[in-house]
Amino acid sequence: MKTRILIGGLALLSALLFVANGAWAGQVRGVTDTEVKIACLVDLSGPGKYGGPPIADAFRTYVAWINDTGGIHGRKINLIVEDNGILPNTTMIAARKVLLKDEVFALAFNLGSAGSSAILPLCEQHQAVLMPHGANKEFFIPGNKWVFVPHTVQYSMASRAVEYILETNPKARIGMIYQDDGFGKEGLDGARAAAAYMGSQIVQVAPYRTGTIDFSSHMSAMRDAKVDWIVLWTYLPQSAAIIKQKTVMNWDVKLISNNTTGVPPLFALAGAEADGYMLVTPYAPGWMDLPGIIRIKDLTKKYGDYEKTLGNPSYPDYLYMAGWGYIEAFVQGLRMAGRDLTPESIVTGLERVRDFDMGGVSPNISFSPDSHVSSFSSLVLRANGEKGRFEIIDPIKEPKTPIQ
Amino acid sequence: MGRKFKTSYQQDSALFQNLWVKSWLAIAIVVLCVLPFVLKPYELSIMNGIGIAVIGALGLNLLTGYTGQISLCHGALVGIGAYSTALLSANLGLHFLVSLPLSGLMAAALGLIVGVPSLRLKGLYLALGTLAFGFIFEYVILHWNLTQGEMGLAVPRIQFASFVVETERHFYFLILITAALATLAAKNIARSKIGRCFVAICDRDIAAEAMGISLTKYKIMAFGISAFYAGLAGCLLAHYQQWIVPGNFDLMLSISYIAMIIMGGLGTVLGSILGAGLITLIPHGIVYLTDAFKDVWPGLSGLIVSFKLGVFGLVIVGTLLFEPRGLFGIYQRIKVYWKTWPFKY
Numbered sequence: 001m002k003t004r005i006l007i008g009g010l011a012l013l014s015a016l017l018f019v020a021n022g023a024w025a026g027q028v029r030g031v032t033d034t035e036v037k038i039a040c041l042v043d044l045s046g047p048g049k050y051g052g053p054p055i056a057d058a059f060r061t062y063v064a065w066i067n068d069t070g071g072i073h074g075r076k077i078n079l080i081v082e083d084n085g086i087l088p089n090t091t092m093i094a095a096r097k098v099l100l101k102d103e104v105f106a107l108a109f110n111l112g113s114a115g116s117s118a119i120l121p122l123c124e125q126h127q128a129v130l131m132p133h134g135a136n137k138e139f140f141i142p143g144n145k146w147v148f149v150p151h152t153v154q155y156s157m158a159s160r161a162v163e164y165i166l167e168t169n170p171k172a173r174i175g176m177i178y179q180d181d182g183f184g185k186e187g188l189d190g191a192r193a194a195a196a197y198m199g200s201q202i203v204q205v206a207p208y209r210t211g212t213i214d215f216s217s218h219m220s221a222m223r224d225a226k227v228d229w230i231v232l233w234t235y236l237p238q239s240a241a242i243i244k245q246k247t248v249m250n251w252d253v254k255l256i257s258n259n260t261t262g263v264p265p266l267f268a269l270a271g272a273e274a275d276g277y278m279l280v281t282p283y284a285p286g287w288m289d290l291p292g293i294i295r296i297k298d299l300t301k302k303y304g305d306y307e308k309t310l311g312n313p314s315y316p317d318y319l320y321m322a323g324w325g326y327i328e329a330f331v332q333g334l335r336m337a338g339r340d341l342t343p344e345s346i347v348t349g350l351e352r353v354r355d356f357d358m359g360g361v362s363p364n365i366s367f368s369p370d371s372h373v374s375s376f377s378s379l380v381l382r383a384n385g386e387k388g389r390f391e392i393i394d395p396i397k398e399p400k401t402p403i404q
Numbered sequence: 405m406g407r408k409f410k411t412s413y414q415q416d417s418a419l420f421q422n423l424w425v426k427s428w429l430a431i432a433i434v435v436l437c438v439l440p441f442v443l444k445p446y447e448l449s450i451m452n453g454i455g456i457a458v459i460g461a462l463g464l465n466l467l468t469g470y471t472g473q474i475s476l477c478h479g480a481l482v483g484i485g486a487y488s489t490a491l492l493s494a495n496l497g498l499h500f501l502v503s504l505p506l507s508g509l510m511a512a513a514l515g516l517i518v519g520v521p522s523l524r525l526k527g528l529y530l531a532l533g534t535l536a537f538g539f540i541f542e543y544v545i546l547h548w549n550l551t552q553g554e555m556g557l558a559v560p561r562i563q564f565a566s567f568v569v570e571t572e573r574h575f576y577f578l579i580l581i582t583a584a585l586a587t588l589a590a591k592n593i594a595r596s597k598i599g600r601c602f603v604a605i606c607d608r609d610i611a612a613e614a615m616g617i618s619l620t621k622y623k624i625m626a627f628g629i630s631a632f633y634a635g636l637a638g639c640l641l642a643h644y645q646q647w648i649v650p651g652n653f654d655l656m657l658s659i660s661y662i663a664m665i666i667m668g669g670l671g672t673v674l675g676s677i678l679g680a681g682l683i684t685l686i687p688h689g690i691v692y693l694t695d696a697f698k699d700v701w702p703g704l705s706g707l708i709v710s711f712k713l714g715v716f717g718l719v720i721v722g723t724l725l726f727e728p729r730g731l732f733g734i735y736q737r738i739k740v741y742w743k744t745w746p747f748k749y
Binding site (some may be wrong): 119 | 445446449522553555573647651652687
């Protein structure tokens with residue numbers, strides 16, 4: 001009887017308090033007269049930790065420049081860089097921390113597509129703009145008010161890779177090795193769609209689990225299928241392992257991969273055997289004298305650690321520049337939003353960013369109310385093993401394959 | 405005399421054994437009900453994480469702590485609860501009050517299947533068997549069109565008539581009520597015939613069988629009850645996060661649950677609560693630590709990021725070395741100390 005009374009009391013008290021709805025509303029979260037607080041969630045400790053530091057470096061350098069030149073509409077940027085461990089669980093902890101504890105205005109970068117999916121409702125609930133890196137179709141079809149992607153999507157890059165193969169060799173037999181996750185499957189969908197659009201097909205596919213570095217069986221399956229091109233939707237260590245396996249098999253098959261592998265450390269991992277390795281990316285190689293790259297280098301010399309970053313030949317420059325593109329896009333949105341900064345005004349501001357000149361580093365940044373993806377275009381690079389760098393072999397182009 | 409000593413079986417197995425326990429419980433209830441009006445949203449989100457973890461840990465403790473059956477697929481069973489509620493509420497439009505028990509039952513049904521090998525397997529072999537179930541679950545949700553692979557599923561908000569459960573505070577009370585009921589149920593299971601059978605199997609299964617306890621029935625029941633708890637935790641987690649992906653329910657989650665019951669105290673309900681609190685708090689504790697020192701020692705955050713997993717491991721190893729009975733052991737020692745003060749024994 002006493003237990004029943006206790007349970008009843010507990011239920012009644014909780015119900016009373018449950019109904020009492022608290023209001024935490026007030027001024028705009030993360031915005032004061034002199035400051036706007038934003039977050040950059042990158043992997044500093046998980047499976048993607050090679051990608052996190054260069055992106056964080058780019059954000060810090062860019063923000064130091066903006067703050068030194070007076071901020072945006074009189075507000076300096078307070079940047080919070082948080083380790084998201086790339087996995088959904090750890091990304092959720094990081095997102096809760098920056099939104100609820102640090103009370104940031106927006107998440108100008110998040111690394112990891114599954115993690116971005118996981119935190120999307122949190123961002124919607126707190127009306128925070130989210131800029132995911134590695135965005136899958138779910139983020140832009142049909143689109144989400146709070147999600148902006150200032151980067152070419154994986155689906156389009158995979159389509160571009162297959163279109164390039166079939167344009168240069170219409171009779172090519174194409175195989176594909178892909179990571180068995182959202183990232184890899186998005187690449188597979190794009191590649192299959194492009195092959196079908198061009199009247200061809202992917203004749204052999206071989207998925208692998210994240211972290212795999214033994215590709216002997218995958219490559220044997222490819223050779224059995226008599227493919228002469230392999231599309232790789234892999235990360236850097238896996239691409240290097242496949243290049244080495246190709247050499248072990250003494251097989252002259254052509255490899256074409258994605259943006260994440262287009263970094264100088266590939267040459268350290270695969271050596272001269274990387275020669276001829278191709279990839280599709282929206283970003284030009286960091287060694288080129290393009291106006292946009294010169295500008296980034298000049299600003300990095302003044303506000304960042306140039307010797308450690310872009311001045312270091314083995315530095316993953318693509319990731320640095322990709323991070324730069326994100327913060328550049330977000331800051332343009334802040335400019336367009338005006339002094340009256342609210343969640344609604346930043347969305348409107350970002351949607352008003354049109355053809356922002358990236359100086360040839362990447363496709364210019366454009367958003368609109370109908371499209372929160374900046375670009376579907378990319379270029380094709382080829383590894384020069386002798387010089388240890390990537391060179392452009394096909395200019396910026398949008399694939400013809402429609403996104404399904 | 406009667407107050408100092410337990411003179412009947414009823415007194416010995418009473419849920420709330422004396423006035424002290426009742427008083428402390430009343431204080432705890434008041435504190436828990438006042439907390440959401442004092443804490444900030446981030447702190448409340450930590451409390452919500454702890455509440456969900458408590459429910460899952462209670463289930464695992466009934467299986468591992470009370471019955472002695474190891475399971476490395478508790479995370480997968482939490483996932484089954486989460487995916488069940490996501491599909492039931494999004495596709496069939498079932499209300500949360502219906503999908504909550506159904507999620508538990510779905511997990512329990514699969515938990516019963518996982519329990520079957522436990523009749524033949526023990527120790528490491530059972531661990532491997534349950535681990536395999538976890539991998540099968542991961543493979544299915546990654547490749548089944550219905551679960552939409554790695555990008556996951558959206559989970560609808562909970563609604564009671566026109567009232568939408570959406571803020572941290574709303575979820576706090578919902579999770580608190582469910583966790584309180586789950587704790588009460590676990591306490592009752594533990595002190596009932598079922599609980600005593602579990603403990604007998606844990607102590608020596610052959611002896612238990614010789615006493616007439618059906619190993620088949622109680623071992624499978626332990627898996628089923630444990631999975632039901634996991635399903636409830638998964639259901640709440642899904643609605644709380646509003647989006648679930650397979651990565652939420654990987655092997656690390658199962659290991660975290662094992663860490664919770666070991667560090668809290670095996671075979672105790674209070675241990676499950678303490679362990680869930682500790683393991684959930686560790687990553688947030690690191691956040692507070694780095695924030696506290698960010699001005700005087702800016703390099704600390706980078707240093708801690710490098711040693712984050714190490715810190716987690718160090719806490720576990722330290723607990724196992726210095727207090728193998730977990731936090732419950734520490735609690736017991738403190739209790740005895742105050743009871744016997746000023747005497748040592």
